[in-house]
Amino acid sequence: MKKGHQVTMKEIAKKLGFSVSTISRALKDSPELHPDTKKKIVDMAKEMNYQPNLLAQSLRISRTNTLGVIVPEITSHFFASCISGIQDYANKRGYNVMICQSNETLDLEIANIRTLVSSQVDGLLISLSRETNQYDHLFDIYNREIPFLLFDRVNEDIPVSRVTFNDEGGAYQVTKYLLETGCKRVMYVSGPEDLYISKKRKEGYIHALNEFGIELDSDLVKISDLTTEGNINIAKEIANMKTRPDGVFCMIDPVAIDILTFWKSIGIKVPEDMALAGFTNNPTSAVVEPPLTTVAQPGYEMGKLAVSHLLDQLEGIASDDPISIVLETTLVPRQSTKALSKNEK
Amino acid sequence: MKKGHQVTMKEIAKKLGFSVSTISRALKDSPELHPDTKKKIVDMAKEMNYQPNLLAQSLRISRTNTLGVIVPEITSHFFASCISGIQDYANKRGYNVMICQSNETLDLEIANIRTLVSSQVDGLLISLSRETNQYDHLFDIYNREIPFLLFDRVNEDIPVSRVTFNDEGGAYQVTKYLLETGCKRVMYVSGPEDLYISKKRKEGYIHALNEFGIELDSDLVKISDLTTEGNINIAKEIANMKTRPDGVFCMIDPVAIDILTFWKSIGIKVPEDMALAGFTNNPTSAVVEPPLTTVAQPGYEMGKLAVSHLLDQLEGIASDDPISIVLETTLVPRQSTKALSKNEK
DNA sequence: GTCCACATGAAGAAAGGTCATCAGGTTACG
DNA sequence: CGTAACCTGATGACCTTTCTTCATGTGGAC
Numbered sequence: 078m079k080k081g082h083q084v085t086m087k088e089i090a091k092k093l094g095f096s097v098s099t100i101s102r103a104l105k106d107s108p109e110l111h112p113d114t115k116k117k118i119v120d121m122a123k124e125m126n127y128q129p130n131l132l133a134q135s136l137r138i139s140r141t142n143t144l145g146v147i148v149p150e151i152t153s154h155f156f157a158s159c160i161s162g163i164q165d166y167a168n169k170r171g172y173n174v175m176i177c178q179s180n181e182t183l184d185l186e187i188a189n190i191r192t193l194v195s196s197q198v199d200g201l202l203i204s205l206s207r208e209t210n211q212y213d214h215l216f217d218i219y220n221r222e223i224p225f226l227l228f229d230r231v232n233e234d235i236p237v238s239r240v241t242f243n244d245e246g247g248a249y250q251v252t253k254y255l256l257e258t259g260c261k262r263v264m265y266v267s268g269p270e271d272l273y274i275s276k277k278r279k280e281g282y283i284h285a286l287n288e289f290g291i292e293l294d295s296d297l298v299k300i301s302d303l304t305t306e307g308n309i310n311i312a313k314e315i316a317n318m319k320t321r322p323d324g325v326f327c328m329i330d331p332v333a334i335d336i337l338t339f340w341k342s343i344g345i346k347v348p349e350d351m352a353l354a355g356f357t358n359n360p361t362s363a364v365v366e367p368p369l370t371t372v373a374q375p376g377y378e379m380g381k382l383a384v385s386h387l388l389d390q391l392e393g394i395a396s397d398d399p400i401s402i403v404l405e406t407t408l409v410p411r412q413s414t415k416a417l418s419k420n421e422k
Numbered sequence: 423m424k425k426g427h428q429v430t431m432k433e434i435a436k437k438l439g440f441s442v443s444t445i446s447r448a449l450k451d452s453p454e455l456h457p458d459t460k461k462k463i464v465d466m467a468k469e470m471n472y473q474p475n476l477l478a479q480s481l482r483i484s485r486t487n488t489l490g491v492i493v494p495e496i497t498s499h500f501f502a503s504c505i506s507g508i509q510d511y512a513n514k515r516g517y518n519v520m521i522c523q524s525n526e527t528l529d530l531e532i533a534n535i536r537t538l539v540s541s542q543v544d545g546l547l548i549s550l551s552r553e554t555n556q557y558d559h560l561f562d563i564y565n566r567e568i569p570f571l572l573f574d575r576v577n578e579d580i581p582v583s584r585v586t587f588n589d590e591g592g593a594y595q596v597t598k599y600l601l602e603t604g605c606k607r608v609m610y611v612s613g614p615e616d617l618y619i620s621k622k623r624k625e626g627y628i629h630a631l632n633e634f635g636i637e638l639d640s641d642l643v644k645i646s647d648l649t650t651e652g653n654i655n656i657a658k659e660i661a662n663m664k665t666r667p668d669g670v671f672c673m674i675d676p677v678a679i680d681i682l683t684f685w686k687s688i689g690i691k692v693p694e695d696m697a698l699a700g701f702t703n704n705p706t707s708a709v710v711e712p713p714l715t716t717v718a719q720p721g722y723e724m725g726k727l728a729v730s731h732l733l734d735q736l737e738g739i740a741s742d743d744p745i746s747i748v749l750e751t752t753l754v755p756r757q758s759t760k761a762l763s764k765n766e767k
Numbered sequence: 768g769t770c771c772a773c774a775t776g777a778a779g780a781a782a783g784g785t786c787a788t789c790a791g792g793t794t795a796c797g
Numbered sequence: 798c799g800t801a802a803c804c805t806g807a808t809g810a811c812c813t814t815t816c817t818t819c820a821t822g823t824g825g826a827c
Contacts, residue, residue, distance in 0.1 A: 078569050078735045078736055078738070078742045079567075080484075080485070080544055080545070080567070080568065080569055080736075081566050081567025081568055082567075083539075083542075083566070085783095085784060085785090086784070086785070087784075087785095095805080095806085096805070096806045096807070097784085097785080097786095097806090097807095098785095098786080098787085098788095098805080098806065098807075098808090099804085099805060099806075100785095101785065101786060101787090102786095102805090105786090109803085109804070109805085110804070110805085111803080111804060111805090114804080114805085126562070126566065128536065128539060128540045129540055129784085129785075130481070130540070130542060130783090130784050130785070131540045131541045131542065132477050132480050132481045132486070132541070132542050132783090132784075132785095133481055133783070133784035133785045133786090133811090134784080134785055134786075135477050135785095135811095136475075136477045136478055136481060136783095136784080136785080136810095136811050136812065136813095137784080137785050137786050137787085137810075137811055138785085138786070138787095138811085139425075139811075140425070141477070151496070151502045151505055151506055151509075152499060152502040152503055152506055154497060154499070157496045157497040157502055158497055160496055161496055161497055161523070164496075164522070164523065165525075173520075173537060173541070174521075175518075175520050175521075176520075176521045177509070177519075178506070178509065180510075191473065192518060194428075194473060195473045195474055195475070195476045196476045196477070196518070197428075197475060197476065197477050199425055200425070217471070221426050221428070221471065222424075222425070222426025222427075223425065223426055224423050224425055334709055337709070338708070338709050360706070361705070361706045361709060363683070364679055364682070364683050364706060364710050365709050365710060365711065366710065366711025390423045391423055391425075393423070397423045430811095430812060430813090431812070431813065432812075432813095440777075440778085441777070441778045441779070442778090442779090442812085442813075442814095443777080443778070443779075443780095443813090443814075443815080443816095444776090444777060444778075445813095446813065446814060446815085447777090447814095447815095450814085454775085454776070454777085455776070455777080456775080456776060456777090459776080459777085474812090474813075475811090475812050475813070477811090477812075477813095478783090478811070478812030478813045478814090479812080479813055479814075480783095480813095481782095481783050481784065481785095481811095481812080481813080482782075482783055482812080482813050482814050482815085483783085483813085483814070483815095484783070
């Protein structure tokens, strides 16, 4: 199967007896053309189903009007929502989006960046993989003046704009909520320690403990690799502890949901035996039993804001100086944690 | 912010005193070059961080090694899984993937096709939006000999290959299971009637009824527009029926989960009052309460098979004749339906 | 020793499709 | 008759690939 030949301007020119440059001018609605000429050409282009070859056009004008997006995993509802926001808004501003996923590996992240840069994308939006612990590849594209921006999973050493949630504030809120609803031993289940969001959410956890005059207990911080297997191992470890926590805050909802599912299967009652909370507010979190207390981070809005800012920079509307955009999070109390009693509201 | 200039072959040629064609030959490891010359060029290209300009390359060879993918909604776990399969396998065979979503609208489906064709993708993989009820745009690209293939949501009139699940077989299985587990009035909650999967799953539902000698009752077929609002309206209608069904089979899991959530909020017990089943086997279906009986359709495998077949056609490995690839589905019994009694197994 | 043929390694030109710029031809008006 | 405006054509550029041509050196035959 050979890809069919597409109509070129040269063919229209031949058919109508004009030059290629006249065809080009007519199709871009240039005022330098006689209206009759223009109409003839536009009609013929339509009749012949002409579509501009974007490769040739982009090569000539050194611009593709295409942005590259790299997310860790496309099957994550949060990242799919980010992509949706990016794509909807980019399309509104005349841009296309090329989406890649790193499958949470540094190698694929690097390869994807190379491919997208070679494809001459006008800019990149990158959320780092959980494996990313060195940043040469990002400094490399920074030095080559490839426009890019980091979102959600970022690194603060790269001098580019970034869009994040108030990770510390959200974690502070949910940990505080656990403490206010009676928990005395609150655990934090983290992701990989190098990951920005792991660090920031831990800071919020610690901040809330401090405010309640509680010392950080290293037995109450566990690290999951964020795989389902890893999450279930954590669930087992917690269940097997001599002195269990009475509240568990998980860095992201999928971790909390894996833990919840396992605990239910071995008879642990949530929130009676142990309260459980997450961070993300995936749709799944509302439909599990009991519905999961979590912190809402709207991916679609993040995507829109990120692409809006990158395009503003690309088009000279915003300054090139790196800025940090921080979106607020919202506590979403549900039944996986105990209710605030009336005099505590 | 201006996109930085990338190194060209011309610059390497100037630096080393060779012609551009020699640079090109060296970088593609041509045997026509002296090894010393080749090494000099390869080293310099690496030192200057040269990356080929894929626009220029693609324009010259009339091939982009890029496939376009159009799905109805990227936030659907099923379609995200398809994309993951497509992308992983395409990358293995040296292809990139450009992903677009139609947001379940025909207009965006048409626009996305135009953009991808203009971008000179080597082929398209399309899953139709729920709004798609006319097919001129598909016949148009067929007539222009743009290679494409349909997956999951297909149309049988377009003479191209398609990859689907055994929708009828899966629906037959789950309806039969509902009947075998004691249901006497099984309802089918469909999506839009023009949609291929709506029709096929209805056929399986009817087939199972016939096998049990049950007449089709038009009061037991409802149509949802597949939005959350639409699904909840269906849940209300069912709850308000004078004579309720005792088993409900929903065309896709998200419909079943919305119905389940609503019913729980008004005190309907599943499966005691009404049994409930879906089709998809989203991860969410395993973690709701009670876990949802469903039919598994593995998106990742579908994606892999679809792209494998399209690439075989593109590369002349497979014939251009349209074929229909049908993947088997698997019944996944869970607690939203009653258990088969022992002598019925 | 000279001439011819062949092999090796490289340069130059053209092609892909489009855009932007400069030049040229024609017409109308002062 | 000269100038300006209108409309169009021709050309080169973008970057890479591929094919033809060219230059040089070596070996063999006379």
